[in-house]
Amino acid sequence: MENLFAETVETARALARTVGPNTSKEAAVKIVKSGELSRQEKVVLNAIKSHLSFSEYNIFPDDFTAKEINYSRGINYYIIQRRLSGLHDKDKIEPVWQGNKKLRRDGCRVWRLK
Numbered sequence: 573m574e575n576l577f578a579e580t581v582e583t584a585r586a587l588a589r590t591v592g593p594n595t596s597k598e599a600a601v602k603i604v605k606s607g608e609l610s611r612q613e614k615v616v617l618n619a620i621k622s623h624l625s626f627s628e629y630n631i632f633p634d635d636f637t638a639k640e641i642n643y644s645r646g647i648n649y650y651i652i653q654r655r656l657s658g659l660h661d662k663d664k665i666e667p668v669w670q671g672n673k674k675l676r677r678d679g680c681r682v683w684r685l686k
């Protein structure tokens with residue numbers, strides 16, 4: 573079975589801006605090589621699934637925002653927000669569209685599981 577969370581140094585390059593300081597680039601490589609990035613993505617994905625299956629805070633049963641996951645599961649908002657793009661790149665989630673625009677709710681992009 574393929575590990576969808578296997579990370580490479582290429583992933584680390586995508587995490588740090590090319591014009592960012594070397595410390596940012598070093599931190600990006602460290603989070604990938606240590607497995608922390610993969611671990612955080614798994615935690616966030618499990619929190620999303622748990623939130624959508626049952627949550628007293630979930631009034632939108634088919635989609636979610638980073639804020640809603642933060643409120644219902646208590647995971648740091650910034651960790652959630654930063655891991656959503658990686659989950660999208662791994663084809664686990666997708667943005668919700670309204671016409672030709674990505675839907676936003678309470679200032680946050682709205683996502684759904686694939």
